[in-house]
Amino acid sequence: xxxxxxxxxxxLSSISEAAIVQILLIAAGAWLLIALAQRLIPAxxxxxxxxxxxxxxxxxxxxxxxxxxxxILLVLQRIIEPTFENLVGLLGALGLALGxxxxxxxxxxxxxxxxxxxxxxxxxxxxxxxxxxxxxRAIGMRTVEIVTPDDTVVHIPHLKLWDHAIFNANDxxxxxxxxxxxxxxxxxxxxxIHRLLYDVALTSSLLQIDQPIGVIVREKPFGxxxxxxxxxxxxxxxxxxxxxxxxxxxxxxxxxGVELAxxxxxxxxPF
Amino acid sequence: xxxxxRTDQETPPLWRYVPxxxxxxxxxxxxxxxxxxxxxxxxxxxxxxxxxxxxxxKTEDELRAVPEARIARIVPAPDWQPAAAAxxxxxxxxxxxxxxxxxxxxxVSPPHGGNGDILTAWAANRGxxxxxxxxxxxxxxxxxxxxxxxxxxQIPWVxxxxxxxxxxxxxxLDLARRLLDHACAGSPGRGVIGCDSWAWAFLRRAWRGPExxxxxxxxxxxxxxxxxxxxxxxxxGMDRLVFRQADNGKYVLPSSASTVEDEPIETSDFLxxxxxxxxGIPGIAHAIWRANLRTAPDRTLSEVAENEDPTGGRSTIWxxxxxxxxxxxxxxxxxxxxxxLLHTLLLHxxxxxxxxxxxxxxxxxxxxxxxACLEAIGLVARCENQWWISPASYPTVRQFLRDDGYxxxxx
Numbered sequence: 001x002x003x004x005x006x007x008x009x010x011x012l013s014s015i016s017e018a019a020i021v022q023i024l025l026i027a028a029g030a031w032l033l034i035a036l037a038q039r040l041i042p043a044x045x046x047x048x049x050x051x052x053x054x055x056x057x058x059x060x061x062x063x064x065x066x067x068x069x070x071x072i073l074l075v076l077q078r079i080i081e082p083t084f085e086n087l088v089g090l091l092g093a094l095g096l097a098l099g100x101x102x103x104x105x106x107x108x109x110x111x112x113x114x115x116x117x118x119x120x121x122x123x124x125x126x127x128x129x130x131x132x133x134x135x136x137r138a139i140g141m142r143t144v145e146i147v148t149p150d151d152t153v154v155h156i157p158h159l160k161l162w163d164h165a166i167f168n169a170n171d172x173x174x175x176x177x178x179x180x181x182x183x184x185x186x187x188x189x190x191x192x193i194h195r196l197l198y199d200v201a202l203t204s205s206l207l208q209i210d211q212p213i214g215v216i217v218r219e220k221p222f223g224x225x226x227x228x229x230x231x232x233x234x235x236x237x238x239x240x241x242x243x244x245x246x247x248x249x250x251x252x253x254x255x256x257g258v259e260l261a262x263x264x265x266x267x268x269x270p271f
Numbered sequence: 272x273x274x275x276x277r278t279d280q281e282t283p284p285l286w287r288y289v290p291x292x293x294x295x296x297x298x299x300x301x302x303x304x305x306x307x308x309x310x311x312x313x314x315x316x317x318x319x320x321x322x323x324x325x326x327x328x329k330t331e332d333e334l335r336a337v338p339e340a341r342i343a344r345i346v347p348a349p350d351w352q353p354a355a356a357a358x359x360x361x362x363x364x365x366x367x368x369x370x371x372x373x374x375x376x377x378x379v380s381p382p383h384g385g386n387g388d389i390l391t392a393w394a395a396n397r398g399x400x401x402x403x404x405x406x407x408x409x410x411x412x413x414x415x416x417x418x419x420x421x422x423x424x425q426i427p428w429v430x431x432x433x434x435x436x437x438x439x440x441x442x443x444l445d446l447a448r449r450l451l452d453h454a455c456a457g458s459p460g461r462g463v464i465g466c467d468s469w470a471w472a473f474l475r476r477a478w479r480g481p482e483x484x485x486x487x488x489x490x491x492x493x494x495x496x497x498x499x500x501x502x503x504x505x506x507x508g509m510d511r512l513v514f515r516q517a518d519n520g521k522y523v524l525p526s527s528a529s530t531v532e533d534e535p536i537e538t539s540d541f542l543x544x545x546x547x548x549x550x551g552i553p554g555i556a557h558a559i560w561r562a563n564l565r566t567a568p569d570r571t572l573s574e575v576a577e578n579e580d581p582t583g584g585r586s587t588i589w590x591x592x593x594x595x596x597x598x599x600x601x602x603x604x605x606x607x608x609x610x611x612l613l614h615t616l617l618l619h620x621x622x623x624x625x626x627x628x629x630x631x632x633x634x635x636x637x638x639x640x641x642x643a644c645l646e647a648i649g650l651v652a653r654c655e656n657q658w659w660i661s662p663a664s665y666p667t668v669r670q671f672l673r674d675d676g677y678x679x680x681x682x
Contacts, residue, residue, distance in 0.1 A: 049603075208676060248441055252441040
């Protein structure tokens with residue numbers, strides 16, 4: 001072991017100035033490539049729509065990983081002779097340093113690579129992590145960047161992957177289910193209301209019509225709860241879609257003479 | 272490209288009704304498909320259109336639109352009587368049958384296919400009564416009187432515009448569902464229902480009845496368009512016209528004078544591209560053809576000299592090259608902004624601005640302003656308070672809506 005360490009030390013100390021310049025140039029080139037990809041790909045994806053947009057966005061993190069792996073290989077070649085012993089020594093030393101000094105940082109980096117393989121989220125996905133919901137805008141090396149519906153950018157470390165539930169609403173597709181809730185006075189024809197709410201969803205201009213429409217009915221102590229579930233054309237339209245379902249649903253219900261449930265009370269007291 | 276030799280084989284009829292499963296959309300040439308694909312990709316990322324590399328034979332500046340009176344003779348409004356005759360021939364077996372398998376036949380056609388006019392003409396020829404669509408108020412109220420008025424008698428009937436019997440509104444579907452249930456059950460007697468293909472695509476998802484017999488007018492391929500446009504010229508008394516592409520002089524519309532002294536002449540693939548672009552829909556091909564005919568300024572068609580064709584004493588009508596027609600494609604951002612409006616217009620084959628406002632989601636831009644903006648760039652057109660997708664822009668709008676995941680028709 002001492003022998004290997006001294007050999008690695010000797011290899012590292014014998015790096016020439018030319019090699020250092022080359023390493024710097026390679027690192028700069030890699031940084032430039034990654035920066036370009038991070039800016040160009042989302043810009044180009046913005047000109048596309050639907051599935052094409054999601055596919056284009058997914059290219060950015062994969063491209064970055066390829067650039068990083070290539071860069072590491074090129075740099076290693078210039079630092080040490082790439083024998084098995086040298087690589088084990090170098091990686092062991094790096095692992096020891098990272099394990100003590102930047103455990104969480106390293107964990108996030110590794111989780112970032114796992115995220116590219118397991119795909120718990122992709123750019124364009126709508127995810128919820130630790131109570132934060134939003135659209136994945138970019139997947140960085142250490143964090144995933146999401147934009148909430150209130151237009152706030154949140155950076156979530158990839159290490160959440162290890163011990164937190166990741167809720168992905170559309171999972172790389174265009175299909176994101178939305179729900180609009182209606183609470184009605186219990187005295188009504190439930191079958192008629194079921195059909196009416198189905199038509200409310202079917203006639204929405206924002207509906208993805210080939211996906212199923214669901215109307216769930218539940219009786220509550222204060223009235224009947226209708227949950228209308230359907231898919232918008234584009235996940236980004238989810239809030240406009242729910243608004244459309246709610247506004248038109250309410251108008252149709254009131255037009256049919258159904259009474260909406262009032263604030264729950266029990267014998268004159270708040271429920 | 273040499274003009275194909277004429278064969279003595281019997282040519283298929285120009286107007287032909289086929290079961291909907293047998294409908295074939297005319298295919299574009301491989302060269303045009305590749306060019307179109309590359310141009311579309313380029314337009315995504317490059318707002319400025321590419322300039323042609325070689326100088327054209329006739330630039331757009333050297334030409335002017337053919338005067339209205341003359342264009343009305345060269346490309347008159349379509350006469351749908353031959354199509355009505357073709358429909359009559361197709362339905363002969365059903366009409367003769369005492370106990371037909373289905374009391375009701377559906378004729379579905381894409382927008383600008385002349386379906387309503389053809390069915391109305393056919394009903395007039397046959398002496399069948401034509402059912403007028405209900406008013407929007409009757410649709411929203413699901414008025415039983417409208418249906419009862421014409422379904423109680425067993426008199427043969429034609430409903431040319433099923434697309435006018437529903438609204439994409441929570442209360443706008445029940446009347447159409449009842450109508451379809453009655454018609455397919457045969458209770459109003461024997462009848463023919465015409466429907467726009469977009470409305471039919473939507474109604475098939477709103478109505479859960481069995482698939483009825485569906486017929487459609489087969490679209491025109493390049494040969495069909497050639498024959499149709501030639502029939503206009505033959506009937507105009509101006510059969511000394513030749514049609515050449517403005518940029519390269521190639522002949523667009525072959526005529527009896529296409530070959531002189533057995534010398535082959537170069538023909539353009541304009542009509543093949545037009546057939547594919549218009550998806551074979553007669554009204555769309557007609558509108559694009561009519562809008563892109565040009566003549567040299569200060570020359571009447573009877574004059575020769577500059578306009579004279581080398582094949583002998585014929586006057587030339589110049590056809591705008593396809594490349595220039597395609598350059599007028601609107602930006603995808605604009606289409607995306609108004610996609611719901613355009614889609615709603617297609618599903619209803621035209622609407623008034625007031626009704627359109629009731630059918631669109633809250634978040635869409637104000638209807639009047641949006642329609643004015645879209646009219647300015649030729650995407651929509653108005654006729655008697657009804658707003659339509661203009662024929663020339665229909666292929667572009669359809670393509671965009673398909674790419675954006677909207678429900679589209681099957682044509």
